[in-house]
Amino acid sequence: MTAPQWARAHTNIALIKYWGKKDAQLMLPANDSLSLTLADFYTDTLVRFTDSIATDQFALDQQPITGQPLAKVTRVLDQVRQLAGITAPAVVTSRNHVPTAAGLASSASGMAALAAAAAQAAGLTLDHPALSRLARLGSGSATRSIDGGFVRWFAGHNDATSYAAPVPAAPPLLADIRVVAVVFSDQPKAIGSTAGMARTAATSSYFPAWTQRAAADLHRLLPALNAGDFVQVGQIAEGNALAMHAATWAADPPFTYFLPATLALVQGIQVWRQSQGVPVYATVDAGPNVKLLTRAPHVAAVQRWLAAHFPTAQVVVTQAGPGISYYPAGKEVDA
Ligand code: PMV
Secondary structure (H helix, E strand, C coil): CCCCEEEEEEEEEEEECCCCEEECCCCEECCCEEEEEEEEEEEEEEEEECCCCCCCEEEECCEECCHHHHHHHHHHHHHHHHHHCCCCCEEEEEEEECCHHHCCCCHHHHHHHHHHHHHHHCCCCCCHHHHHHHHHCCCHHHHHHCCCCEEEECCCCCHHHCCEEECCCCHHHHHHEEEEEEECCCCCCCCCHHHHHHHHHHHCCCHHHHHHHHHHHHHHHHHHHHHCCHHHHHHHHHHHHHHHHHHHHCCCCCCCCCCHHHHHHHHHHHHHHHHHCCCCEEEECCCCCEEEEEEHHHHHHHHHHHHHHCCCCEEEEEEECCCCEEEECCCCCCC
């Protein structure tokens, strides 16, 4: 068996959202989704299989983790053990470099880093599609964090066909697209993404419309990425996010992740864009925070506008990031 290595995976922001499962057991999504991997937010994870402990152990930022989060880790590890023909429990050590202040979920980077580190520690040689299938068992959005740049998760119809792969994009777009995260709240949300998407899929009268919309948006987004047409990309991403949130309003009972400030920012950005022609578009995940998509030359103007209109919000800027990488254990991996 090779010496254990740290695996690093970056988090991602979806431009076409994953919202709803068609198979909760296999973690198959109702629709294909597409995201951008982010440069500045990542998780480092080291896995060591050992018979010297009775059950899997997981520490995140030096805090022991139990309960549901540990169960998700064990789900990924069980699959690795089955593939490798081993039975030993694992010691999992993770370090998050996803500041709460960024308002971005760390489950995507966390589960992708776990999949890569565990496969490596078990001596498995898995290609990226296979690693993304493994990450999928821990968290849906993690499926898209094995690769860098723009990444598409194919919904598929069974374990083998539900995986992610990079999609081509015009190099200038990839180089200068920027994500400006605007954080209003770092409180845990009342309805987590798993429960929120389950309720939407089971009860929202808009859910069938949402899945159709997501497919149509993806169909238009792929050529826009290829052509480097940022305005098209932004329009499609903003519309897709709002359509996802519309489906939550039509659930039973209805709910929303929006705070008043979320709506104020989305509307404010639309008005500013229309009046000044600044290419900036909003996307919102399962929480109140907003991620603005823009291009490098407009970041300073966006920051000034935010400081004037939302002076108390925290603002973090990032760009396209890479896929998974590995570092020898013992080597300092903190940036
Ligand atoms: O896989 P989860 O539980 O992190 O859910 C992700 C849900 C959204 O962030 C709202 C959409 C997405 O595709 O990332």
